[in-house]
Amino acid sequence: MRRSIATALTVATLIAGTVAAPAAFARTSTTQAYTCHYSVSGGKAYAGYYSGNTVIPSSTGVSSSGIEAQCLLKRAKFDPGTIDGVFGTNSKAAAKRFQTLMNNAFGYNIAIDGIVGQETWPALRWYADYNA
Template identity: 50%
Template sequence: MHVRRCLTAALAAAALVGGGLATASAAQAQALSTQAYSCHFYASGGGEYAGHYSGNTVVPSSTSVTSAGIEAQCLLSRIGYYTDSVDGIFGPHSQAAMELAQQTYNSVYHKHVSVDGFPGPESWWGLRLVAGG
């Protein structure tokens, strides 16, 4: 989080020094608007939840913030597979963490979950189960 604040300050200073307020690129706007979300864990029905999404079908977006993305990042963080800030955008780090979780389901629970890096209908159950115990 400290790095993000420093980056935001540096981008703002560069825009001002460059001769006034410059129009931010889409990537800069995304970096400036990204925030970290809190995870509030609770158990229900044998699974773990983080308070953002309680379903098991939505696939998080890799380009925008979604409640499913926040939930999945929280659960992946809980099991130690995801170490970045929880921002709700299911990008490359989130996908790599999810691939590890999917490989774990397949080896530990002898399942045949697709290792695609996204929680979806066939892998939300495993993410909630592993995070819960």
């Protein structure tokens, strides 16, 4: 009797997992656009998702630092594409253009690598306020 119940539960779980899998895949493959909620404090711009200066946005998944960096790049007039929290090709290209500008126009010495990290965050926050 116990074996029959265990077998039935296993089959039900496998069926439920098979039915649920396509729905889960569909959710992760659609792009959600986030809204930027800008504010300024101490001459630095914020978009309401991440307030630090150390976390590097992820290129493989949605992150609050990714949304923040995309919002600030957009405010600074460096189009990162869709504000979706995934720091992909468009976002990295926008970050490289921003880093180049900061080095050439303002004398920064930021690595032009498309990574928004400890060197880029403070400049991005400042410029997103300065250029708004």
